[in-house]
Amino acid sequence: MATVARVIELYGDAYWPILERLERELTERRLKAARLNAHLRRFRSRSNQQPSIGVSGRPVRAIGTQA
DSSP: OHHHHHHHHHHOGGGHHHHHHHHHHHHHHHHHHHHHHHHHHHHHHHHHHSOOBOTTSSBOOOTTOOO
8 A cells, every 4th residue: 555655646646546446445355354254253152152963963972971
């Protein structure tokens, strides 16, 4: 961003659309990353609360525990 700002400073307003587009794209990427992280946090918190299920459909026992 600083490079584009410097280009605008040196060569004029013709380069403003580039800065505006980069700002918009950066904002969109940050919003997407935040949304993705929110979904992943929700998934991880849910998976920590539910018992693990094995291939047979039965809960998986921890090693060393008795049935």
